[in-house]
Amino acid sequence: MTRKTSIITIIITFILMSILPFQAWAHNGSRDELGGHFRSADCVYLLHEPTELAKSATNISELITLIKKHNSNSCASELTESKVDLEGYTFSKMAVDSTSTSTNNLLELGKTYDATxxxxTDGDTATFSINGTSYKTRFLYIDTPESTNQQEPYGKEASDFSCSVLQNGQITIETDGPSLFDKYDRLLAWVFVDGKLHQEEITKAGLVEDFYDYGTYKYETRIEAAMLEAKAGGVGLYSENKEAENIQENATKEVVAPTHSEKNDASKEENLTQGHRIESKQNSGSSALGIFAIATVLLFFMFPRFSRKRGIEPLLIHKMWTKNLWVNALLLIPIYTALFFLVLVLLLVEVIRLIKLKAQE
Structure with missing residues (x-):
């Protein structure tokens, strides 16, 4: 290459570099869900290719709100209208018209809104229209059984309960907690129907199986009290627990309380025992009477003179008493002695029988 050619090449390169600005193309970077990104040099947001999410904004204010929500860049917190480069994109409505209406569309935490x-969807999810905008809403704090992706016990009942109530009443929603939306972009809110807190009513019906607690919520204690009421009443999900308690209670009563036949058996046994007692008393009386009779006979046989003093004639055997010694001896040995021991044996038998009766009593 000649010297002249080299000089011409350098001049042309210099001219081209002078004409084309260094910043003619902005680097796209990693785009967010709206189709744009922040330029790190000056924190300007560049909207390269607006997505459907970005197009849902009707003015610059709504777009900034979406950017702050869906972009985690540190520049988002300080973003203003002057630092948004739409790169030729225009909103579907006039900025003046949309500013007056869209301000009402933006929801705030701790506020109450009328809804339609x-x-x-199911027991704890529905879509409401609030100020002309549709919001898929997750009912705060409650978790009902599934009835959409899978069918859980009482899932259909929970869905039918919510749908029936929501379709036949004036709806008001109240935002609460640390954030407006969950990770699935669902609005988080308390739902009131005709002035009644829906979460509380469906919990009382026994159609709430659990709570989700990602923060501190305004009506937590009311929902927890409603849960205790549902469990105590054994309604909905907790009806099986109530039936189990009733079965256990009835079983306990059957064990503790005697049946009618057992009562009859006990009564019969008591009557028999009482009869034995009466019989024992009668036997005791007859025993005492027998002992008294034996003692009387003994007195008559052994103490005839005692009987004469009372004006009672002695028995025949005493009349046989004579002054002859040998006759008396004959009477004493075979007759008196035999009678004495006979009476003694009878007396012992009666005493033993009396002791046994006392022991049985």
Whole structure:
């Protein structure tokens, strides 16, 4: 290459570099869900290719709100209208018109809004229209059985309960907690129907199986009290627990309380025992009477003179008493002695029988 050619090449390169600005193309970077990104040099947001999410904004204020929500860059917190480069994109409505209406569309935490039901999904999810905007809403704090992706016990009952109530009443929603939306972009809110807190009513019906607690919520204690009421009443999900308690209670009563036949058996046994007692008393009386009779006979046989003093004639055997010694001896040995021991044996038998009766009593 000649010297002249080299000089011409250098001049052309210099001219081209002078004409084309260094910043003619902005680096796209890693785009967010709206189709844009922040330029690190000056924190300007560049909207390269607006997505459907970005197009849902009707003005610059709504777009900034979406950017702050869906972009985690540190520049998002200080973003203003002057630092948004739409790169030729225009909103579907006039900025002046949209500013007056869209301000009402933006929800705030701790506020109450009138709502209209658009779609009932299940026991704890529905879509509401609030200020002209649709919001898929997750009912705060409660978790009902599934009835959409899978069918859980009492899932259909929970869905039918919510849909029936929401379709037949004036709906008001109240935002609460640390954030407006969950990770699935669902609005988090308390739902009131005709002035009644829906979460509390469906919990009382026994159609709430659990709570989710990702923060501190305004009506937590009311929902927990409703849960205790549902469990105590044994309604909905907790009816099986109530039936189990009733079965256990009835079983306990059967064990503790005697049956009618057992009562009859006990009564019969008591009557028999009482009869034995009466019989024992009668036997005791007859025993005492027998002993008294034996003692009387003994007195008559052994103490005839004692009987004469009372004006009672002695028995025949005493009349046989004579002054002859040998006759008396004959009477004493075979007759008196035999009678004495006979009476003694009878007396012992009666005493033993009396002791046994006392022991049985």
């Amino acid at each position: 039901l658009e779609k009932c």
